[in-house]
Amino acid sequence: MTAEPVVWDDPDVDWAAYDLVVVRSTWDYSPRRDEFVRWAEAVPRLENPADVLRWNTDKGYLRSLEASGVPVIPTIWLDPSRHLSKRAVHTRMPAFGDFVVKPVVSAGAKDTGRYQPVSAQSRGLAIQHAVELLDAGRAVMIQPYVTSVDTAGETCLVFVDGRFRHAARKNALLTGPAKTAGLYAEEKMSAVEATEPQLEVATRALDVAREELGRDEPFLYARVDLVTRDDGTPMLIELELTEPSLWMQHAGEARTLDALADAIAARV
Ligand SMILES: Nc1ncnc2c1ncn2[C@@H]1O[C@H](COP(=O)(O)OP(=O)(O)O)[C@@H](O)[C@H]1O
Ligand SMILES: [Mg+2]
Structure with missing residues (x-):
């Protein structure tokens, strides 16, 4: 099996020529989200697939997760x-x-x-x-503004094929008014252990997302970003099913990479 990196908006790519296309670092999609979703819909075999990307690229999904009992930041x-x-x-x-x-x-x-x-x-x-x-x-x-982000950061829980692999801590990113330059804010990451309550909330969020999408099979990849409420319990800031950095360099690199490769191979 061979893999090659290609760019989502390259007009010369023949997407049908691939057994499987996996979205990885399409970080420039947000100013042209509609175009991105249309592209996804036109790719014959895509993971995560177009319906997942459409649902996940608008944070309105947080409302439906909240309605189904997932703790989210009040918005x-x-x-x-x-x-x-x-x-x-x-x-x-x-x-x-x-x-x-x-x-x-x-x-x-x-x-x-x-x-x-x-x-x-x-x-x-x-x-x-x-x-x-x-x-x-x-x-x-x-x-x-969730103040614990300044002291404890965000905890990013990485899942491959529905199974939890590792967690990484992301330091606070916001200091003041919005910056518009650059593709993404520089992120300072470190390894961290996920707690039992964090795993519960993350698993629940993924289960509800699958229900919402009418999906039986697990997501090829998912990242659940959690912050801590004043009472110490976890709540969701973001569910990343589109183009999550998986932070393998910070934890469980070989393990996660193997799991991802196996999961991709199983889908080809
Ligand atoms: N309510 C909040 N409280 C504290 N920090 C926040 C909050 N919302 C966003 N942030 C900060 O801004 C960053 C980006 O926000 P996020 O909701 O994760 O959107 P995205 O990663 O899609 O741009 C977060 O990683 C976090 O540092
Ligand atoms: Mg984020």
């Missing part, structure tokens, strides 16, 4: 079709505690900012950020 959702005034956007922002403004379609912490309600200047920048996204037709999420 206020702003839709561009409502044509909210600046004042209306302002009233949606928390009065206490730092908060985050981010687009529902994004990757690599792009267009994601952290703001302080106590500062009029920071509030102004937050409103401007949200309004700019909405004016560009992009739906917006407002969340409390």
